[in-house]
Amino acid sequence: MTASLASAYRLTEEQALLREAVRTLAEERIAPRAAEIDRSAEFPWDIKELLAGQDILALPFPPAYGGLGADLLTVCLAIEEIARACVTSSLILAVQELGALPLLLAGSEAQQARWFPDLAAGRTLIAFALTEAGAGSDPAATRTRATRDGDDYVLEGTKRFITHGSIADLVTVFAVTDPEAPRHRNLSCFVVEKGMTGFGVGRLEHKMGIRGSPTAELVFDRVRVPVANRVGAEGEGFSIAMRTFERSRPGIAAQAVGLAQGALDVAARYATERLQFGRPIGELQMVQALLADMDASTEAARALTYAACAAVEAGATDAGRWAAAAKLVAGDTAMRVTTDAVQVLGGYGYLEEFPVERMMRDAKITQLYEGTQQIQRLVVARSLLRRFQPARS
Amino acid sequence: MRIVVLVKPVPDPAAGAERLDSNLRLDRAAAPAVVNGNDEYALEAALKLTEAHGGEVTLLSMAPASAPETLRKALAMGAQRGVLVSDPALAGSCTLSTTRVLAAALRTLEFDLVLAGVDTSDGQAGVVAAGVAALLGLPYLSYAARIEPDPAAGRVRVRRISPTGYDLLEAPLPALVSCTQVLGEPRYPSLKGIMAARSKEIAVRSLADLGLDPAAVGGSVATTRVLGARPPAARGATRVVRGSPQESAREVVAFLAERRLI
Numbered sequence: 001m002t003a004s005l006a007s008a009y010r011l012t013e014e015q016a017l018l019r020e021a022v023r024t025l026a027e028e029r030i031a032p033r034a035a036e037i038d039r040s041a042e043f044p045w046d047i048k049e050l051l052a053g054q055d056i057l058a059l060p061f062p063p064a065y066g067g068l069g070a071d072l073l074t075v076c077l078a079i080e081e082i083a084r085a086c087v088t089s090s091l092i093l094a095v096q097e098l099g100a101l102p103l104l105l106a107g108s109e110a111q112q113a114r115w116f117p118d119l120a121a122g123r124t125l126i127a128f129a130l131t132e133a134g135a136g137s138d139p140a141a142t143r144t145r146a147t148r149d150g151d152d153y154v155l156e157g158t159k160r161f162i163t164h165g166s167i168a169d170l171v172t173v174f175a176v177t178d179p180e181a182p183r184h185r186n187l188s189c190f191v192v193e194k195g196m197t198g199f200g201v202g203r204l205e206h207k208m209g210i211r212g213s214p215t216a217e218l219v220f221d222r223v224r225v226p227v228a229n230r231v232g233a234e235g236e237g238f239s240i241a242m243r244t245f246e247r248s249r250p251g252i253a254a255q256a257v258g259l260a261q262g263a264l265d266v267a268a269r270y271a272t273e274r275l276q277f278g279r280p281i282g283e284l285q286m287v288q289a290l291l292a293d294m295d296a297s298t299e300a301a302r303a304l305t306y307a308a309c310a311a312v313e314a315g316a317t318d319a320g321r322w323a324a325a326a327k328l329v330a331g332d333t334a335m336r337v338t339t340d341a342v343q344v345l346g347g348y349g350y351l352e353e354f355p356v357e358r359m360m361r362d363a364k365i366t367q368l369y370e371g372t373q374q375i376q377r378l379v380v381a382r383s384l385l386r387r388f389q390p391a392r393s
Numbered sequence: 394m395r396i397v398v399l400v401k402p403v404p405d406p407a408a409g410a411e412r413l414d415s416n417l418r419l420d421r422a423a424a425p426a427v428v429n430g431n432d433e434y435a436l437e438a439a440l441k442l443t444e445a446h447g448g449e450v451t452l453l454s455m456a457p458a459s460a461p462e463t464l465r466k467a468l469a470m471g472a473q474r475g476v477l478v479s480d481p482a483l484a485g486s487c488t489l490s491t492t493r494v495l496a497a498a499l500r501t502l503e504f505d506l507v508l509a510g511v512d513t514s515d516g517q518a519g520v521v522a523a524g525v526a527a528l529l530g531l532p533y534l535s536y537a538a539r540i541e542p543d544p545a546a547g548r549v550r551v552r553r554i555s556p557t558g559y560d561l562l563e564a565p566l567p568a569l570v571s572c573t574q575v576l577g578e579p580r581y582p583s584l585k586g587i588m589a590a591r592s593k594e595i596a597v598r599s600l601a602d603l604g605l606d607p608a609a610v611g612g613s614v615a616t617t618r619v620l621g622a623r624p625p626a627a628r629g630a631t632r633v634v635r636g637s638p639q640e641s642a643r644e645v646v647a648f649l650a651e652r653r654l655i
Contacts (some may be wrong), residue, residue: 018584
């Protein structure tokens with residue numbers, strides 16, 4: 001269990017208090033909704049209101065704009081606790097941060113003042129749109145174009161797999177501004193607002209997991225976006241996206257850790273209640289071995305995730321490596337632990353009366369989004385080998 | 394409106410670890426302390442009243458020196474400040490001592506209303522609020538299901554739960570109201586509330602600060618004495634029924650029918 005963790009990991013008193021508050025809320029108000037959110041595949045607006053009302057969506061935003069100015073670890077603790085009960089609900093915070101990160105990292109004061117107060121209060125939602133049908137792991141292959149025309153850019157193209165794309169009031173969109181520029185200098189980032197002419201939802205995807213979280217195709221049909229909505233400099237888009245991932249991937253790692261913990265909690269409780277051969281199955285060594293591996297690997301993933309948060313927050317030169325390593329390990333852990341949780345519950349684990357089959361379906365996405373596990377390995381390996389590269393004469 | 398809410402740290406009932414120590418006093422180390430459940434309902438009512446009518450909520454507690462940790466949660470819900478009466482001489486106090494001490498502390502505060510939970514989950518005597526009102530000569534409106542103050546007219550109306558329904562009471566302010574859970578679920582502290590609570594003032598008062606003689610209150614002059622306590626008889630083995638509602642219902646009915654209970 002995570003009860004002893006505050007002392008083990010030296011969370012600050014404030015972090016421990018906030019985590020406790022989010023945990024109570026998740027257990028009492030979010031967990032009872034999780035199965036229905038999955039079954040109905042409808043976005044839980046009530047949970048959004050709950051998170052907004054408790055200031056949880058304010059965590060990543062600066063205090064000057066109504067936020068709490070929380071550090072990365074604190075945001076991740078909140079995501080972890082919510083994900084332990086319901087991954088779809090944890091995405092409400094994770095994506096609010098993800099979508100806003102380009103503005104947090106590269107937005108002007110005027111842009112922050114304009115959009116952050118409503119985002120921090122949860123009055124508006126924001127999404128992040130980089131991926132396209134032909135540009136997933138390779139964002140440099142982006143085809144959406146932004147062409148300068150007077151005081152506007154004209155956006156043309158289609159984005160795919162955009163979490164919250166259909167419900168967001170704002171979307172940070174990455175588009176090619178200079179097709180002649182080198183691969184990593186041709187993108188720019190824009191804030192597209194709901195209601196702009198030519199901006200619409202193409203379709204919604206039907207998914208294996210995180211079913212209450214709408215995943216949309218977004219269509220930009222000659223959308224005129226004012227220059228004032230460009231985030232950062234022209235050509236800075238790729239760099240903004242990569243810096244965004246340094247801070248958002250630990251959030252997905254935290255989500256995976258919460259998910260693993262949630263599944264482990266269910267499996268451990270079940271093992272003490274389910275009787276076979278005249279005793280609780282938790283007394284059987286084969287079940288104990290499963291549970292022990294689940295527990296140990298969840299703690300290992302948690303420790304790496306928190307360490308990654310600290311490294312990113314401290315401005316480590318290899319922040320990208322830390323973020324990728326955390327998501328890699330935590331995502332794989334979530335997949336394995338949720339699968340083993342189903343195993344501990346046996347046939348019952350395969351039924352929707354128990355939450356572990358939902359958790360197993362939800363876990364898969366943590367190995368896919370914000371970069372597949374293969375991309376995380378690529379990031380880690382490149383960073384690792386760079387350190388050992390012999391100096392060129 | 395200036396409202397004082399009486400709050401008491403009690404052992405967390407959810408921990409199931411309430412017990413007496415070797416002196417037959419509550420063993421406060423056995424279970425983590427939380428704000429008494431009914432006091433949270435009183436606090437929620439107070440916060441709603443100040444949201445509607447303006448004003449401030451002050452917490453008043455008589456408790457050991459470790460209490461501020463527990464009171465922070467009540468401050469995080471939205472109370473502005475806390476007053477904690479804490480003195481080594483108060484260990485082992487009976488309800489009469491508690492009543493005298495809280496009344497003395499209230500004499501140092503300005504208020505229009507005092508709210509209290511109907512009882513506490515550890516002692517469950519349920520007489521302190523009435524005693525405080527009696528000592529201070531305040532109107533005592535008990536078992537409130539609704540509280541409607543009219544600060545301009547200087548009066549308060551309370552719906553009191555009665556065996557047959559409700560009694561409607563009216564009294565001049567200031568008054569003391571004991572609060573029931575019918576008033577509405579306490580809120581969750583918001584994250585901003587939790588952060589703000591860390592810097593809110595909790596003023597600690599000793600008996601000397603209140604002008605009370607340590608020999609006149611506390612365990613040495615307790616009017617009641619605890620002779621012992623026993624845990625309730627252990628329940629039989631618990632059987633957990635799982636499955637769809639239909640399946641579960643069938644299983645429960647079969648279980649009861651087998652024992653000729655239905």
